[in-house]
Amino acid sequence: SKEPDVAKIRSRFPVLDQEVNGKPLAYFDNAASTQKPVEVISALKEYYEHHHSNIHRGAHTLAARATDLFERTRSSVRAFINARDVEEVIFTKGTTDSINLVAATFGKAFIQQGDEVIISTMEHHSNIVPWQMLCEATNAVLKIIPVTENGELDLQAYEELLSEKTRLVAVVHASNALGTINPIKKMIQLAHQHGARFLVDGAQSLAHLEVDVQELDCDFLAFSAHKLYGPTGVGVLYGKRELLEAMPPYQGGGEMIREVTFAKTTYNDLPYKFEAGTPNIADVVAFDAALSFIQSIGKKWIQRLESQLLAHAMERCSEIKGFVPVGTAKDKVSVMSFTIRNMHPFDVGMMLDASGIAVRTGHHCTQPLMDRLGLEGTVRASFAVYNTVEEIDRLYESLVRIAKRKN
């Protein structure tokens, strides 16, 4: 397919067409959440203007139509990650919710005293705290894979941590704080050799990389729609059918039951066993338009455009006196974390905002990683398919002015 026209892509994102502090907005906070194309916005409007009803079981036309739209997104997600069965796609509120679901149900069913769970130093808090809570509740043991100075996982140490006590490994595919892409296929194979299951935190990778759950052979995959040009409040948990069948329900309520009596309640089949209550119907429906947007460009072009942006940003900013890159792995998604010597990240972020440039500063919900790197926090610029070289040149020029004040 031919190279996409970035100007045309940008025209699909009305939010980008505004000034901040008198300057055109340069939105470089995509790792936190991406902006939404008009297709997603109009899908929401269209749904509420013409199709809304509560879903499943309804005996009327609108209920059937809303159900079809909801289940159509489930099929699109299945294809997007190449899951074997559509019932292996569970809708949640987001990556955090998906990981908590696994910790609460797989954890309860399969993790006992003395068992071990392995995570890594670079995990986001939502892939640390649920496992700490589970280990506290079960007296299981949490083991941590160390990272190297340039922000890559120490695979030797990972192999040594694996043992017959390991029940689950939960590791991020691409780091939100560093951009590092971890070699999860190899890590999954090693975990399986020890009879352990593997959860992939895909929050930062699905927008950039092809993720094929059957090729990876991961047991669980968690991600959020809002990082994939889709609405907030919608996430996905992919799980192998045989595991999801063996896990107890996460929340009790409507939808997740087959029959309720005071004597005994039986549960619904997959995926509904894990989808209690009225779901976020409209945003799930609109998520389908976000997946179509991604497919309309194709991951190949997305990766190419974003790596060009990252390379340009690194090349220019590395010339700046006082610019210190954080996370220099060779395999990265389009995240550039850095500090400016003698300056607090927050001050740098405020000064960039004064020039209309949006970045995120702080610990990025990866405080153990910041401790390991000896940092208070970083400034993080994260690029998406609608960013441009001109915007990055503005980032460079602003940083030159900012860094000069203290270097």
Ligand SMILES: Cc1ncc(COP(=O)(O)O)c(CN[C@@H]2CONC2=O)c1O
């Ligand atoms: C690697 C990773 N895992 C889990 C999450 C949690 O996702 P939800 O918030 O959608 O449940 C995030 C969110 N990324 C954060 C959010 O803001 N800035 C970030 O980098 C993340 O980057």
